[in-house]
Structures are given as C-alpha cells and as structure tokens.
Amino acid sequence: MKFLSIAIKDLKEILRDRRGFFFILLFPMLLIVVFGFAFGGSGGNTPHNLAIINYDQGSELNNQSVNFGNNLTQMLENAKYSNSNVYLFNVTQPSESTADQQLKQEKIDAELIIPQNFSQATVSLINNTILETTNPLSTGSSMNSNITSTLIIRGDTGSMNFGTTQGILVGILSQYKDGVVTSTQNSVRGTPGAQPTEYLSSTVEPIAGTANFTTFDFQAPGLIVFAIILLATTIATSLTRETERGTLARLKLSKMRGFDLLFGAMIPWSLVVVAQVVILLIVAKAIGFSWQGGINSILLAIFVGVIGGIASISLAMIIASFAKNDRQAANLGTLIAVPTSFLAGAFFQLPQASIGTFLGQSFQIYDILPWTHTIDALRTILTYGGGWNDISYQVGLSVLLTIILFVIGVAVFSRTRLRAES
Amino acid sequence: MDYIISAQKITKDFDGFKAVDGLSLQVNKGEVFGFLGPNGAGKTTFINIMVGLLKPTSGQILINGEDVQKIDKGLIGICPQELVLWDNLTCKESLTLMGDMYEVPKKLLKQRVDKLLKDLLLTDKADTVVIKLSGGMKRRLNLALALVHEPEIVVLDEPSEGLDPQSKRVLWNYIKSLRDDEGKTVILTTHLMDEADKLSDRVAIIDHGQLIKLDTTENLKKEIGEGDVVEMKLSKPQMNKEVIKSLKSIQQIISVLEVDGLINLRAMDAVGKLPQIMEKVESTGVQISDLNVRQNTLEDVFIELTGSSLRE
Numbered sequence: 081m082k083f084l085s086i087a088i089k090d091l092k093e094i095l096r097d098r099r100g101f102f103f104i105l106l107f108p109m110l111l112i113v114v115f116g117f118a119f120g121g122s123g124g125n126t127p128h129n130l131a132i133i134n135y136d137q138g139s140e141l142n143n144q145s146v147n148f149g150n151n152l153t154q155m156l157e158n159a160k161y162s163n164s165n166v167y168l169f170n171v172t173q174p175s176e177s178t179a180d181q182q183l184k185q186e187k188i189d190a191e192l193i194i195p196q197n198f199s200q201a202t203v204s205l206i207n208n209t210i211l212e213t214t215n216p217l218s219t220g221s222s223m224n225s226n227i228t229s230t231l232i233i234r235g236d237t238g239s240m241n242f243g244t245t246q247g248i249l250v251g252i253l254s255q256y257k258d259g260v261v262t263s264t265q266n267s268v269r270g271t272p273g274a275q276p277t278e279y280l281s282s283t284v285e286p287i288a289g290t291a292n293f294t295t296f297d298f299q300a301p302g303l304i305v306f307a308i309i310l311l312a313t314t315i316a317t318s319l320t321r322e323t324e325r326g327t328l329a330r331l332k333l334s335k336m337r338g339f340d341l342l343f344g345a346m347i348p349w350s351l352v353v354v355a356q357v358v359i360l361l362i363v364a365k366a367i368g369f370s371w372q373g374g375i376n377s378i379l380l381a382i383f384v385g386v387i388g389g390i391a392s393i394s395l396a397m398i399i400a401s402f403a404k405n406d407r408q409a410a411n412l413g414t415l416i417a418v419p420t421s422f423l424a425g426a427f428f429q430l431p432q433a434s435i436g437t438f439l440g441q442s443f444q445i446y447d448i449l450p451w452t453h454t455i456d457a458l459r460t461i462l463t464y465g466g467g468w469n470d471i472s473y474q475v476g477l478s479v480l481l482t483i484i485l486f487v488i489g490v491a492v493f494s495r496t497r498l499r500a501e502s
Numbered sequence: 503m504d505y506i507i508s509a510q511k512i513t514k515d516f517d518g519f520k521a522v523d524g525l526s527l528q529v530n531k532g533e534v535f536g537f538l539g540p541n542g543a544g545k546t547t548f549i550n551i552m553v554g555l556l557k558p559t560s561g562q563i564l565i566n567g568e569d570v571q572k573i574d575k576g577l578i579g580i581c582p583q584e585l586v587l588w589d590n591l592t593c594k595e596s597l598t599l600m601g602d603m604y605e606v607p608k609k610l611l612k613q614r615v616d617k618l619l620k621d622l623l624l625t626d627k628a629d630t631v632v633i634k635l636s637g638g639m640k641r642r643l644n645l646a647l648a649l650v651h652e653p654e655i656v657v658l659d660e661p662s663e664g665l666d667p668q669s670k671r672v673l674w675n676y677i678k679s680l681r682d683d684e685g686k687t688v689i690l691t692t693h694l695m696d697e698a699d700k701l702s703d704r705v706a707i708i709d710h711g712q713l714i715k716l717d718t719t720e721n722l723k724k725e726i727g728e729g730d731v732v733e734m735k736l737s738k739p740q741m742n743k744e745v746i747k748s749l750k751s752i753q754q755i756i757s758v759l760e761v762d763g764l765i766n767l768r769a770m771d772a773v774g775k776l777p778q779i780m781e782k783v784e785s786t787g788v789q790i791s792d793l794n795v796r797q798n799t800l801e802d803v804f805i806e807l808t809g810s811s812l813r814e
Contacts, residue, residue, distance in 0.1 A: 082602060082605075085598075085602040088758040089599050092590060093588065093589075096631065097590055152531055217715070227799075278728055326582055326586035327588055329555055329582070330582075330586050332555070333553060333554070333578065334575060334600065334603035335576065335604055335605050336603045353646065500554055500555055500556060500557050501572065502556075502557040
C-alpha cells in the first residue's frame with residue numbers, strides 16, 4: 081500500500097505548512113465575502129419572463145366546473161412585488177415546444193407547465209382538507225381520493241435569471257397550496273366567503289420573500305468551484321517542488337509506481353476539497369447565501385466537490401508536467417485556472433455556444449470542462465434545493481470528463497516526470 | 503575479482519555537447535570506488551546514468567550482468583550531491599517513508615531506522631522536522647535515506663560538500679564501515695583529494711567526459727607523481743613563464759607547471775636540487791618570496807592530468 085504512505089506524507093506536508101494551508105482557504109473565503117457584499121443585496125424589481133403552458137382540463141367542485149390552472153395563470157399575471165406596482169412576471173402562453181425553443185434562446189427565463197390533472201388534484205386537496213377539518217381522524221382513510229399533480233418549472237439551471245424566477249415561483253406555488261388549505265379550513269369552520277373561487281383570491285395578495293433570491297445566491301456555488309479549480313495551481317506547485325527538489329528522483333529510484341504517487345496525492349487533496357466546500361459554504365451562509373436543502377445537501381455537495389477536486393488534481397498533473405520550477409507552476413497554473421473558471425461559468429453565465437446534443441441535452445462548448453457540471457450540480461443542490469435525481473446527469477458527465485482528464489494527467493506526468501530522462 | 507558494475511562505452515550527448523564520451527569501466531564488488539574530476543567533468547551525469555535516472559545516448563550499464571533499467575530497484579541506493587529531503591517530515595518519518603517505498607517489511611524497517619539514526623548520530627533528532635535540522639544533520643539524513651533499504655551498491659555524490667571537520671570524520675568512518683563491516687560496494691564522486699585518497703580503493707580520474715586514469719591511489723601517486731613537490735612564489739609573478747622555461751633545463755626534473763600563480767616543480771630528491779633551482783630562478787633577475795617543499799599528493803596527480811585552468 082505504497083500509495084497510502086504517499087498520501088500520509090502529502091497530508092503531513094500540507095497540514096504542517098500551516099501558513100500555506102491557511103492561504104489555500106483564505107483567498108476563496110475573501111472572494112466569497114467580497115462577492116457576498118457586492119451582490120448579496122436586492123435582486124432588483126424587474127418582471128421575469130415566464131411562459132405558462134396550461135394543460136389543465138378542469139374539474140368539478142360543489143357541482144361547479146372549475147379550472148385552477150387558469151386561476152393560477154391569472155394569479156401569476158396579476159402578482160406584483162411586495163410594496164410595489166411592478167409585476168412579478170411577463171406571462172406568455174406559447175406551446176410547449178415554442179417555450180422550449182424560447183428558453184434555449186434565452187427569450188424567456190422559465191416555463192411553468194401545469195399538468196392535465198391540476199384542478200383534480202386541487203379539488204382533491206380541498207376535499208381532503210374539508211374531511212380533515214371536520215374529522216381529523218379520517219386522514220389516510222380510503223374515503224379520500226388523493227390525487228397528486230406535479231407542476232414543472234423548466235429552465236436552464238446555469239442561468240441566473242432562471243435562478244431568480246424559479247426562486248419566486250416556488251415561493252408563490254407553496255403559498256398557493258397553503259392558501260387553498262387555509263381558505264378551505266376557514267370556509268368549513270364558517271368563516272365568511274366560502275366560495276371555491278374565493279379560496280384562491282386570498283392567496284394572491286401577500287407575496288413575501290420575492291426579493292430573497294439575489295445574484296450572490298447564484299454566484300456562491302460558482303465561487304466554491306472557483307476555489308476548487310484554483311487548487312490546481314497549488315497542487316501543481318507542490319508536484320513541481322517535488323521534481324525540483326529532487327525528492328521525486330529519490331522516489332523514482334525506489335519501487336514506487338506512478339500510480340502510488342498520483343493516487344496517493346489525490347487522497348489528501350480531496351480532503352482539502354472537503355474542507356474547502358464545508359468552510360466556504362459556512363462563510364457564504366454567514367453572509368447571506370440562501371442555502372436550500374438540509375444536511376444531506378452538504379454531503380451531496382461534498383461528493384460533487386470532490387469530483388471537481390479530482391479534475392483539478394488531474395489538471396495540476398498536466399501543469400506540473402510542463403513547469404520547470406514552482407514559480408512557473410504557480411504562474412502557468414493561474415494562467416490556466418482563472419480562464420477555466422470563467423469558461424466553466426463560476427462567475428457569470430456564458431452565452432450559448434452549442435456544439436450538439438448529448439443524451440438528449442444541448443451540449444455547449446464549455447460543457448467539455450468537468451467543472452461546468454460541478455457548478456451546475458452544486459447550484460442545483462445548494463441554491464435550488466435539488467436532490468440526487470436532479471444532478472445525476474451533471475454528476476455522470478463530470479465523472480466521465482474527470483476520468484478522461486485524470487487518464488491524460490497521469491499519462492503526461494508519467495511520460496515527462498516519472499521515466500528515466502533521455 | 504568479481505565486478506558488480508560494468509559501464510560499456512557510455513556516451514551522453516546534450517545538444518551536441520558530449521558530457522560523457524565513450525566511458526568504459528568496471529567497479530569491483532565490495533570496494534570503495536572514487537570518481538575524481540573537476541567541476542563539469544561529467545561525474546554527476548555519469549552517476550545518474552549508472553543508477554538508471556538518465557538514459558545514455560549510447561552504451562550500456564550492467565549491474566551484476568543485467569541492464570540497469572531492468573534490475574531490482576532495491577540494489578542501488580543513491581545519496582545525491584544536493585540535500586534531497588522533505589522539509590516538513592521528521593527524520594524518522596522520512597526514513598520510514600523511503601523504507602515503505604522499497605517495500606521493507608514493517609518490523610525490519612523499524613529496526614533499520616533506529617540503527618541508522620543511531621549510527622549517524624541522529625537519534626536525538628528522530629522526531630524533529632527536517633527544516634529544523636542543522637546542515638550537518640541534514641547531510642547525514644540525506645545519506646541515511648540512501649541506506650534504509652540496505653542496497654548492495656551505495657552511490658555517494660560529493661558526500662562531504664559543506665561539512666565541518668567533525669561531521670566529515672563521522673561520515674568517513676561510516677563509509678569505511680559500509681565497506682569493511684557490511685561488504686557494500688561504495689561509489690564516491692568527489693573533488694576533495696584527501697577524501698578520495700583516504701577512502702577509495704581505486705580512483706577513476708575523468709575529465710571532459712572521458713576516463714583519463716583508473717588505478718589505486720598508491721599506484722596513481724607512484725606512476726604520475728613520483729618525487730617531491732617544490733612550490734615557489736616569485737616576487738614578479740608575471741615572470742613565471744620565463745622562469746619555468748629556464749627551470750626546465752635542469753636535469754632530472756619531472757615537471758614544472760604554474761598552478762594558482764605559484765610555480766609547481768616536481769623532482770626526485772628535490773631538497774638536494776634546491777641550490778640549483780634557486781640559482782636558475784635568480785639568473786632571470788627574479789627573487790623567490792616564498793618556498794615550500796612537500797611530498798607529492800593526489801592533488802598534484804589530478805592537476806597534472808586535468809590541467810590547472812578553471813572549470814565551470
């Protein structure tokens with residue numbers, strides 16, 4: 081288990097160089113704080129472009145035909161920012177295919193798809209609420225007809241505007257549901273205004289928290305990944321120092337294989353990534369990042385971060401193959417890591433540059449970078465509160481690209497640094 | 503005698519510059535073999551080829567009859583000229599790491615590490631990080647790292663560089679014990695004549711990448727440097743060349759050279775020839791401001807063979 085000895089050696093070197101370790105964490109922390117203060121304020125009161133595709137076929141409630149899909153659409157059209165005359169959304173109602181097209185062209189920020197059984201589900205919710213209110217013990221009895229219906233909010237998770245729009249939408253939809261329940265309960269208990277349509281009118285009014293989603297919420301996961309990409313510079317410097325000081329030659333003369341050295345180095349640096357993700361998330365949260373998701377989301381974020389970290393280690397191997405001393409490694413590392421971060425979308429969303437489709441998803445030119453998917457996945461988890469199912473495509477792609485980059489890194493480093501020089 | 507290393511017509515070309523030029527030699531099992539040569543003579547390049555770190559442009563190195571690239575890596579231990587250490591590891595951690603890399607079993611490794619620390623007077627510093635060691639301690643650890651896997655061949659590239667006399671003594675005794683007590687083959691490169699003289703069984707003098715002479719130190723001194731050496735400092739050093747010309751006319755003079763601004767004359771029974779020498783010098787109108795008669799050393803042999811001009 082020679083790789084374990086190398087891993088322990090590298091870990092001791094990282095931790096004992098306390099100043100160096102501190103700087104690894106300090107710079108991204110500072111950056112997060114600066115971005116937090118600069119972009120953590122109000123998102124601005126501008127209407128968001130929303131396409132609503134209403135497939136709702138309506139239902140019957142108290143012998144009256146109702147269409148809650150139309151009701152929701154109307155409510156979204158009329159909704160305004162709190163304490164403002166500005167509408168929340170510019171609502172259009174194109175076909176689903178047109179809306180998808182408009183999303184790709186960034187003409188709209190998000191689309192909301194209302195399913196066929198939305199009214200049925202809402203009626204079911206109302207009926208169940210009535211049942212529960214009149215007889216609390218009846219919950220779960222076969223008398224209920226539980227119909228679930230899923231509203232789909234579709235958009236580009238790499239887009240900041242989608243981030244803001246979906247943030248507001250999720251808030252409104254949740255209040256809509258709560259409002260239905262509250263109004264039903266009130267009407268059953270004899271509160272005046274017990275007409276079905278009035279159940280809903282009360283949900284339109286207070287739309288609190290519509291300004292909660294800020295640019296910083298979109299940026300924070302990107303900054304975490306920026307720190308991970310920047311780690312390539314530190315790792316490349318450390319690998320180059322090993323070459324420059326001759327310790328690599330010493331190891332080369334022993335029975336150590338290239339795998340032991342590179343796999344061994346991967347373990348402690350992955351731990352550094354774990355520390356970075358956790359610390360940066362705490363700092364971001366402390367200065368106002370609206371972190372969605374619970375403790376599980378941290379574990380998922382760490383997992384995604386470590387994959388990004390392994391990609392950085394692979395990049396570091398390539399840099400260390402060409403740098404002759406640690407200063408060159410630091411300069412070359414920065415020269416590569418900073419533009420890579422921009423390309424991966426760590427700071428802002430890049431314009432569309434599609435080069436085809438992959439597994440049914442549009443593939444942008446910068447999608448060949450594993451970190452692009454790390455950022456998307458982290459954003460989905462931390463900003464949008466998504467789970468494993470929402471990021472499986474991004475994680476799969478990032479694992480695949482990281483493996484390719486790792487193989488290239490090992491091959492180039494072994495060829496240039498681990499063989500007898502000629 | 504059995505030889506352990508055989509270098510066959512080794513040439514190393516760096517963009518048209520021949521650092522090693524057709525060098526062939528054999529190293530015997532269990533001897534201390536010294537490489538002597540001025541800076542830039544090709545010693546380190548040759549050593550790196552010999553241990554398999556560098557590929558030769560042509561030629562082959564055989565260790566126990568097998569190509570160096572194919573041998574068991576545990577056969578050779580190298581102590582490089584520079585300090586090659588991990589700053590943030592302790593002495594014990596560094597040695598244990600290298601032992602692990604050579605797949606030394608854990609129990610045995612612990613014993614070896616403790617013994618090496620004791621032999622090289624580092625026991626007190628076993629748990630001190632490298633960065634906090636003195637220069638001499640770092641040198642000793644540098645050597646210990648080459649020995650932790652008990653190699654059959656130990657290569658020491660300029661091991662005494664920058665050592666104080668006490669540390670040098672410890673090191674020399676240890677090198678001798680490697681040969682005498684443990685039967686190791688030791689290869690030593692140095693430009694310190696007394697080091698080569700005191701430690702080596704045989705010495706190879708190389709210059710411009712070529713082997714100039716290979717023999718025991720005794721034979722070298724006898725063959726090239728018989729007699730005594732007279733060193734003179736003249737009142738007018740600019741006249742050195744003219745005086746040398748005049749001195750060459752004395753019979754039974756082995757050689758006259760200018761070395762570091764001094765006239766270096768070698769002759770049998772130099773003391774008996776002193777009146778004749780002084781007469782010749784004064785006949786050119788120059789005074790002798792300092793004069794020293796001593797026995798021939800390996801350094802004189804070295805200068806005789808490699809010349810006195812500065813190498814960089």
